[in-house]
Amino acid sequence: MASRKPIVAGNWKMNGSVELVTSMADTLKNASNNKIDVLIFPPFPLLSKALESGIVAGAQTVSQEDAGAFTGEVDAKLVAELGCKYTLVGHSERRSIYGESNDDVAAKFEKAQQHNLTPILCVGESEEQREQGLTESVVSEQINAVINKLGVAALVNSVIAYEPVWAIGTGKTASPEQAQQVHKFIRDEIAALDVVVSQNIALLYGGSVNDQNSELLFAQADIDGGLIGGASLKPNAFVNICNSAQRNA
Ligand code: 13P
Numbered sequence: 001m002a003s004r005k006p007i008v009a010g011n012w013k014m015n016g017s018v019e020l021v022t023s024m025a026d027t028l029k030n031a032s033n034n035k036i037d038v039l040i041f042p043p044f045p046l047l048s049k050a051l052e053s054g055i056v057a058g059a060q061t062v063s064q065e066d067a068g069a070f071t072g073e074v075d076a077k078l079v080a081e082l083g084c085k086y087t088l089v090g091h092s093e094r095r096s097i098y099g100e101s102n103d104d105v106a107a108k109f110e111k112a113q114q115h116n117l118t119p120i121l122c123v124g125e126s127e128e129q130r131e132q133g134l135t136e137s138v139v140s141e142q143i144n145a146v147i148n149k150l151g152v153a154a155l156v157n158s159v160i161a162y163e164p165v166w167a168i169g170t171g172k173t174a175s176p177e178q179a180q181q182v183h184k185f186i187r188d189e190i191a192a193l194d195v196v197v198s199q200n201i202a203l204l205y206g207g208s209v210n211d212q213n214s215e216l217l218f219a220q221a222d223i224d225g226g227l228i229g230g231a232s233l234k235p236n237a238f239v240n241i242c243n244s245a246q247r248n249a
Helices: 018-029 044-052 076-082 092-098 102-114 127-131 135-150 176-191 195-200 214-218 235-248
Strands: 007-011 037-041 086-089 118-123 159-162 202-206 225-228
Touching: 007 202, 007 235, 018 044, 018 235, 037 086, 044 076, 076 102, 086 102, 102 118, 102 135, 118 135, 127 135, 135 176, 159 176, 176 195, 176 202, 176 214, 214 225, 214 235, 225 235
Parallel strands: 007 037, 007 225, 086 118, 118 159, 159 202, 202 225
Antiparallel strands: none
16 A cells, blocks of 8 residues: 655745745644645755744755865755755756756765655656657656666655646646646656555655645645645745645545
């Protein structure tokens, strides 16, 4: 039997403030989220404040290095030491703006797990790739970079977020059917290697999720929650999204 607990995670990207941490913490305290895990990925300087405020918080990225002369980078060990349990790896903005390759992302994934952080591996195709019918091969290559380096067992303590690049920040959400189709593809690919791992891994959808479309997305069989950008900056909308995951849990 599968034992997947839904996750709703807010990725604040380079947004947010001390004040937003406080209002998010207050709003989340009054919400009942006992059947799901709720996480926030704020900018690094807000991590301690978020954790102290009772928010389950994680890093938006970590370095693939342990320590040293890497100005501006943050290492996984320090993130774990603060009390974080999760980090995103391979978000599409890290891939496209900062040039992270599939190999870099796999190295970050490994480093996160070495320091007991659960990596949320972000994958997804561009609009052009979708139009060319490359969605499955792109997603599969992004996931296989991790499996080839670390083995399918490495997916046990991880989460995968499918975020089609064309749906991120555009207001163009994948339809529940489109999203489910890719999620099922991902689960089937993993099942071909290990059925138990495939049944237990949480697969999140991300890309213009809001409190109007979350209910139908989370009702899909292989969608185990969401990775939310813009709507996670509005505490009430974010709690509404959490509530739809809670109803579908
Ligand atoms: P939006 O929800 O703003 O489209 O962002 C999605 C995302 O990139 C979350 O990581």
